[in-house]
Amino acid sequence: MTTAQILIVDDEAAIQATLKKTLSLEGYQVDVAGGVSLAKKRLESRQYDLALLDVSLPDGNGIELLEELRKSPNSCPVIMMSGHGSIDTAVRATQLGALDFLEKPLNTDRLLLVISNALRLQQAEDETRELRRAAGYFDELLGDSPPMVALREQVLRASGASASVLIGGERGTGKELVARAIHRASPRAKAPMEKLNCAAVPKDLIESELFGHEAGAFTGATKRRKGRFERAHGGTLFLDEVGEMPMEMQTKLLRVLQEKEIERVGGHETQKVDVRVVAATNRDLLAACQQGSFRPDLYDRLNVLPIALPPLRARREDIAELAEHFLKRARIENGRPNIEFSGEAMAALQRHSFPGNVRELQNLIERLVILGINDALSADDVQQALGLGSSPALQGLYRPGVPFRILVEDAERTILGECLSHHGGKMTDTARALGLERSHLYKKTRALGLREPAKNDSDN
Ligand SMILES: Nc1ncnc2c1ncn2[C@@H]1O[C@H](COP(=O)(O)OP(=O)(O)OP(=O)(O)O)[C@@H](O)[C@H]1O
Ligand SMILES: [Mg+2]
Structure with missing residues (x-):
């Protein structure tokens, strides 16, 4: 994990100093705010991993700040602290989503434990979300154009x-x-x-x-x-x-x-x-x-x-975000965790007109990840993958010296592969789209090596 950024909101100089020192020694990055308005400014300007809020502040109240923070897009986990915390305030803070409520004077061991637990929890949640997103469970509409x-x-x-x-x-x-x-x-x-x-x-x-x-x-x-x-x-x-x-x-x-x-x-x-x-x-x-x-x-x-x-070409600003999204997924699916776009590769993507729109981009990136030899994808890689994907171009199917049977098989493999991926791998839909008997499609895909011979033939 990168260094966690912690914001301390407390007006007492002594507490500010001790906390700053203790937490910095632990390797955290610490910012300090002495009141509500400065805290708000800091919270707007960057994404903190954790905030420690005192309840009574010179220009307001930590509980209200907590409440506001929970609604803000820059929200982060919060731990409350107070010198004269009543049970009521503690309950209210927990209801508002504070992770913990610490009594002053602060016990350093307990403070550090609470902080590291909070950060670990947050990290686990982020990772789960990230994994699910990468695996495509979150099929949300991306793009900020x-x-x-x-x-x-x-x-x-x-x-x-x-x-x-x-x-x-x-x-x-x-x-x-x-x-x-x-x-x-x-x-x-x-x-x-x-x-x-x-x-x-x-x-x-x-x-x-x-x-x-x-x-x-x-x-x-x-x-x-x-x-x-x-x-x-x-x-x-x-x-x-x-x-x-x-x-x-x-x-x-x-x-x-x-x-x-x-x-x-x-x-x-x-x-x-x-x-x-x-x-x-x-x-x-x-x-x-x-x-x-x-x-x-x-x-x-x-x-x-x-x-x-x-169409995608009418909102080219979205290409980068979509490309990164599909890349993340393809990395996991193909076991290539380090593959990355070079700047020129991304620029080449952004220039392409994508007649097949987002699906074309998605398929293109899958091809890039599977075929890419180096982890840094180049503009050439993109050009080449674009060329491969640009069927219905029938040029290039003939290769001198290759027997007719093999050439035809290659063409069949391309057609079936594309149709299958268009239909999300669903055999029934693919068979229908091509006007083939399902059983024939099963035999064909197996013979062409598009499916493993032993694979269970259950559909969808
Ligand atoms: N804005 C987007 N953000 C993320 N993924 C997207 C977005 N738009 C499309 N996709 C992805 O692109 C692929 C094609 O999308 P979808 O199947 O919804 O298109 P379609 O318009 O129904 O296409 P067709 O006309 O060919 O049926 C899907 O994998 C989908 O998840
Ligand atoms: Mg559709």
Whole structure:
């Protein structure tokens, strides 16, 4: 751990001096403030790891300072001290989140113990948060560019409402991430969010996927099955790639959104459902309406709260933060803890136009970490990785002297690898997207070395 920064807030010169000396000897960096206003100034100007606050100060009260500090973005762990501490004040301090309450005169051993415990606790919490973030458990919307700040604001507002949301944006801009964020921040977060990818489900199965079916409703419907609407009851239904929904399904969906009740395929009863719909598309739905491939009345129903995701090239300021975020994750996943961007590598990233947006950046960084020979990634590494990733370029597939069979296998490996990573490694989705039998996809990926032969074939 780097040297901990501690702020002492006490007006008594003798105490200031003793504490400063004792703590500095222990290797801590110590700042001193003799009153509330100076303490506030110090706390605003830097991030302390710990503050020791006296209760009675010449220009105010340590308890009030504690209260204010807890709400501030620069908050840090606090230990209170007092020469004439009443039980009441001690209780109040603990309620406000102080870690401990020390009586003066201070016992040095106890003081040092309390401090080192507090710092250790804080460090453990930071590490856990950092690890989880790096492992991707926190799939939050990163980026501090003006469009992203505005977007988070919109997400927050949308999550408080229950009207339909239509998320637009190019591929890989974070539409699904936004849909999940809206659900998670909404009062519906305890109920499930169900997702249906309208492009991935065969046309004649969409209805039963959405509304469920009764046993015997059609060939293959051996058992009664709940649809996404039913499973999302009380929660959110995410209709991904809604622009691909066939016309007659659009009509049925519109009716369900108006009536708020569904009927299973092959069923005779309707049932009420309480579902909030969030839809996403990378198509221009207004244009689709004009061309007659999307129902304008459904568009109006879905587009109550429109959210448009900006492409990454329109907010290049975010590239560095996103790149560092994906790098952290890739480091852990690939066991390359020391790999780092050089300045020129980062500059090269910031110049790229990213037609595949954030997903392209993420895949690019994974490739860089896997392929990078040195721990310091160079601009050349970035250029090379960009070249590798720039399929559909078919150039470069032919290599003189390499047998046709191998060349084809390489191409297959690239296609399947990209499609798998696009679908988060999910075999079912990948098979659907490519129009392959699942069993065939399993065999293929194994034969091409994309999966280990012994790996358990359980999906998702
Ligand atoms: N602002 C962001 N902060 C952090 N990660 C992001 C951000 N935007 C996108 N991502 C990540 O980029 C990847 C692509 O995002 P997502 O799947 O949500 O995009 P999409 O718009 O749904 O793409 P597609 O149109 O291809 O389905 C995901 O791994 C997601 O976590
Ligand atoms: Mg998506």
